Amino acid sequence: MFISSAYAQASAAGGDPGFMGLLPIVLMFVLLYFLMIRPQMKRSKEAKAMVEGLQKGDEVITAGGVLGRISKIGEAYLTVEIAPNTEISIQKGAVQTLLPKGTLKTLQ
Numbered sequence: 081m082f083i084s085s086a087y088a089q090a091s092a093a094g095g096d097p098g099f100m101g102l103l104p105i106v107l108m109f110v111l112l113y114f115l116m117i118r119p120q121m122k123r124s125k126e127a128k129a130m131v132e133g134l135q136k137g138d139e140v141i142t143a144g145g146v147l148g149r150i151s152k153i154g155e156a157y158l159t160v161e162i163a164p165n166t167e168i169s170i171q172k173g174a175v176q177t178l179l180p181k182g183t184l185k186t187l188q
Contacts, residue, residue, distance in 0.1 A: 134158065135150070135153070136152065138178060139181065140176075140178055141177040147179070148184070
């Protein structure tokens with residue numbers, strides 16, 4: 081009387097509509113993990129390894145776009161020579177890119 085015949089027939093047919101309704105959401109989370117979360121975790125590991133492997137004399141680009149050669153390394157900070165007799169102190173995490181040796185020829 082109060083239940084439409086189409087709804088009554090669907091529930092009488094059996095099956096679990098809850099699982100089939102949840103399947104697209106689960107697939108979206110799996111897709112999100114493989115397309116966004118996993119690559120970001122990989123980039124974070126690579127950046128951490130690069131920062132831990134910095135040495136005196138390495139040529140770097142900072143997050144602000146400053147190019148220079150590392151002259152001193154501390155626990156949390158680096159001293160980067162950006163021009164002859166001009167040095168700045170930056171945080172280790174501000175190093176964005178490690179350049180190949182010999183890229184900066186002007187700081188000799």
